[in-house]
Amino acid sequence: MNKTKIAIIGGGPAGVMCAIKASENPENEIYLFDKGIILHTLIPTGGGRCNLAYSEFNFKELAKYYPRGEKFLYSIFSRFSTKETLDFFEDIGITTYTQDDNRIFPTTNSSKSVKEALMKKLYKNNIKKCFEQIINITKTKEKFVLETVKNSYFFDKVVIATGGKGSGQKLAQQLGHNIKELKPALCSLITKEKYFSNLSGLSLKNIKADVSFDNKKTKKLNGDFLFTHKGISGPIVYKISSYCAYLDFSETKPLEINLNLVNKSFEHFDEEFLNELKQNPQKESLTVLSEYIPKNLASILFEKEKIDPKTKSGQLKRTDREKISKLITSLKLHATKTVNGEEIVMAGGVDLNEIDSKTMESKVVKSLYFCGEVLDIDGLTGGFNLQNCWSTGYIAGISLL
Ligand SMILES: Cc1cc2nc3c(=O)[nH]c(=O)nc-3n(C[C@H](O)[C@H](O)[C@H](O)COP(=O)(O)OP(=O)(O)OC[C@H]3O[C@@H](n4cnc5c(N)ncnc54)[C@H](O)[C@@H]3O)c2cc1C
Incomplete structure (x- = not known):
């Protein structure tokens, strides 16, 4: 039987969470593309300690910490927010503690240990890693065509999780999406x-x-x-x-x-x-x-x-x-x-009016998904930006099951 071929562009926290979840269906064949090193953006977080969440367990209260994206995050956080994040990390061997200021860190106080636990899960779930930059994306009737400098690849479904720096926003634009102007924040x-x-x-x-x-x-x-x-x-x-x-x-x-x-x-x-x-x-x-x-x-x-x-x-x-x-x-x-x-994060990104928050699927292009900072979502400091990645990555991932 033919497997569903899924490309996840961007091996940051959002793309990795999405890959881990989507790979729980053995019928999915997951390819994780990154132009650099997978999870390299996780290493400097929290000054090397990885402030991975914030101790607010009411999803509406949690969403208030996002100058852009608050309302969009309601349905996402109602399904996957602080508690589910901590449970997820405990399952992969990362216990956490909460500081007096409510910021949550791994007990190891090391973002490297968080990266290692996530990488182990990627290996275990048989996710294929491709160290190439996607420079172009088109969609035929049935398939997505992803182009790198040397190759073209065909996929049934695509997730864009390229972060806030602009490259994924360009890909989204090629596919007809509206982009809210990127501005440095934090x-x-x-x-x-x-x-x-x-x-x-x-x-x-x-x-x-x-x-x-x-x-x-x-x-x-x-x-x-x-x-x-x-x-x-x-x-x-x-x-x-x-x-x-x-x-x-x-x-x-x-x-x-x-x-x-x-x-x-x-x-x-x-x-x-x-x-x-x-x-x-x-x-x-x-x-x-x-x-x-x-x-x-x-x-x-x-x-x-x-x-x-x-x-x-x-x-x-x-x-x-x-x-x-x-x-x-x-x-x-x-x-x-x-x-x-x-800047710690960029404001702006893919217009949220064009994304279904129940699935993270594009309303413009079927079988195209987004998660993480590539979207027009950004939070204050305190673990909110990684929370956005874990939550939107999770919802995109389970929508691909
Ligand atoms: C110094 C610093 C400290 C931070 N500390 C915290 C913290 O403690 N807590 C917190 O919540 N947030 C923190 N943040 C913010 C947080 O790190 C980001 O919001 C988060 O990494 C965004 O994740 P992402 O997966 O959406 O994108 P990214 O982490 O940016 O990952 C995107 C990945 O996609 C790859 N990529 C991009 N374009 C392409 C392409 N065309 N083809 C292939 N690959 C591509 C990149 O190489 C990258 O690996 C910090 C940020 C910085 C800069």
Whole structure:
């Protein structure tokens, strides 16, 4: 009896999950194409520890962490989300633990161990690996024709799981799909302000930010923050870059970011600061402010307002104190662009209106499926992007059974 020949283009987390599931039917013959090394993109995840999921077990709540794709993911997550992911990994020998911030990691703390377990499963399920780049794809009445530089291959069904970098989106376009423009998300930002470049590497825990563009407030966010040589980074900045991925900000029209470094209102902080200054009249004002924020940052804020940091606390003028309190509770920075090339994920991809979320099959071309970051789905940091791969990869895989 003739087997169903299935090509999965892309051996990243989504393609591999799909291959493992689809191969459970012995009538399927699975060919996994990758232009490079299978699962090489899994190795750097979670700083080498692989943040493979997030501890949120309510599927609607989980979907809220996706700036693009939230509604589309409902039916997918209702069938395969955090619990099913952890069960799947336990079945292949990967136990996990949850950090205080709800991020889930393998007990080994090693993305290599996750890769090895998945590779073992690929071997066990007899999946054929093809180390070639697919550069062209067409469909005749019955078959898909996949072209590499040297060869043409014929398949009954095809899954595109090529990630967010654009090559699979081109293949999808060749087959008549609409592509939402690709934009970097989860990345650092370059700012107009350079006065803090000496603070590069300094981080602040769980601060608040709100963002405005074109005089419109967009989002209120919180998270850890990092100064870099040319701008800002860290989880809160990744969130900003994600929510603002489609705002056209620039040197002339920057994104205004308002940081609250102490999570307190101006009035609340100013009163506390005043009391601290009163209780320590002989101390330098800088020393008192350093109770609230790192000393080198405090020093730069004094410098910015042209206030002598050595001023004795008892002699700090009210107007100067208020200037400092204002900066601490509302430090305005202006992002001019994203740091391209270092993004963790790309926003945009294959238009979700053209995909059936119950099967991951294209509504435009029969027997063509998609999963992972190639789609117009992206999440915040915290394990959400891999969760998208496991879930959409699983649904595509079982639809091929
Ligand atoms: C540094 C870093 C850290 C990250 N950490 C995390 C984390 O901890 N948790 C989390 O949830 N997410 C994390 N992410 C995001 C996550 O890694 C991606 O969202 C995920 O890898 C996307 O998986 P994918 O299978 O859709 O595509 P990819 O992982 O990009 O895999 C696509 C594969 O397809 C192959 N390919 C592409 N085009 C072709 C073609 N034409 N022919 C043949 N092969 C092709 C590529 O070689 C690649 O192997 C991180 C990303 C980065 C960059």
